[in-house]
Amino acid sequence: MDSNLYNYILGIADNNLILGQRLGELCGHGPSLETDIACTNISLDLFGQVRSYFQYAAKLKGNNINEDEVAFLRPEREYKNVLLVEQPNTNFAYIIVRQFLFDAYHLLFLQELQKSKDITLSAIANKSIKEVSYHYRFSSDWIKRLGDGTDESQAKIQNAINDLWTYTDELFHQVEADKILIEAGVGVDVTQLKAPYYSRVSEVLAQATIQVPDLKYFQKGGKQGIHTEHMGFLLADMQYMQRAYPNMTW
Amino acid sequence: MKATKKEWPLWEVFVRSKNGLEHRHFGSLHAADAEMALENARDVYTRRNEGVSIWVVESKNITASNPDHNGEMFEPAQDKVYRHPTFYDLPDEIKHM
Numbered sequence: 438m439d440s441n442l443y444n445y446i447l448g449i450a451d452n453n454l455i456l457g458q459r460l461g462e463l464c465g466h467g468p469s470l471e472t473d474i475a476c477t478n479i480s481l482d483l484f485g486q487v488r489s490y491f492q493y494a495a496k497l498k499g500n501n502i503n504e505d506e507v508a509f510l511r512p513e514r515e516y517k518n519v520l521l522v523e524q525p526n527t528n529f530a531y532i533i534v535r536q537f538l539f540d541a542y543h544l545l546f547l548q549e550l551q552k553s554k555d556i557t558l559s560a561i562a563n564k565s566i567k568e569v570s571y572h573y574r575f576s577s578d579w580i581k582r583l584g585d586g587t588d589e590s591q592a593k594i595q596n597a598i599n600d601l602w603t604y605t606d607e608l609f610h611q612v613e614a615d616k617i618l619i620e621a622g623v624g625v626d627v628t629q630l631k632a633p634y635y636s637r638v639s640e641v642l643a644q645a646t647i648q649v650p651d652l653k654y655f656q657k658g659g660k661q662g663i664h665t666e667h668m669g670f671l672l673a674d675m676q677y678m679q680r681a682y683p684n685m686t687w
Numbered sequence: 688m689k690a691t692k693k694e695w696p697l698w699e700v701f702v703r704s705k706n707g708l709e710h711r712h713f714g715s716l717h718a719a720d721a722e723m724a725l726e727n728a729r730d731v732y733t734r735r736n737e738g739v740s741i742w743v744v745e746s747k748n749i750t751a752s753n754p755d756h757n758g759e760m761f762e763p764a765q766d767k768v769y770r771h772p773t774f775y776d777l778p779d780e781i782k783h784m
Binding site for chain 1: 726
């Protein structure tokens, strides 16, 4: 098995999986029927993409491993998602800011992944890009609405940006698998996405009358499996079914 | 703070399911403005690939007939069968009539 490729796929897909799980928590709990459905729609889009990635990963791994095992039966340290996506649904401002900060990255990332020499990855990217373009439109619209809204909504978005900004730098860190796969023409060089990301995000925030935080130190660790305290609770919830009823299917 | 929850206005949603068909009323939803109404309609009514075009119109802009006036509005038409073109023999080539 090509363990670099396997780890690389997990590094992409775990972001979708964990953010999808977070958004799924909103099912029946969104602020209004319409936003509830919108957030769970995005969750389903992300899970759909995860399935494609994990089916591919499971095939690489062999031994009759299936996508569910890849998704549900790993210990916390083996999840490679960035810290941003595991942050909790504190309030709607946090949900939208987390989404916006991830979508802006996700879209840039997929645009590059489309050019991958690995035809499966480039096909998944090609299929996902329409969905993610919509996610980005949805979240950036909400950033502008709430940021440039009432005093209270502006304060809430500013607060969420100030809190979550510290997790943005990690999106552009390379791990070992990245370097090897960039060399092979398969992987995306995320360091190249950093400048366009911050310029795009800052532009939306300016339209939303939100200040870009001036931060020197950023959080990291998710890509190495060192997660924030929220991750264990999320996994306990997400893994419950497969742990309680091994090999169960719907 | 007093919890006076202001509701967004109501919008009516019309969806064209296929090119060539007309827009049909699908339902209604709440949204702050037309743009949000379109996005919400996309998520609420077309997420299973039901449509190719969406119209939204704020419900207050629709003038509806009064059900109390149904007598004078509709009943006079009931006993006038000659208003229906049912006395012609249609050629077989004409479909969808």
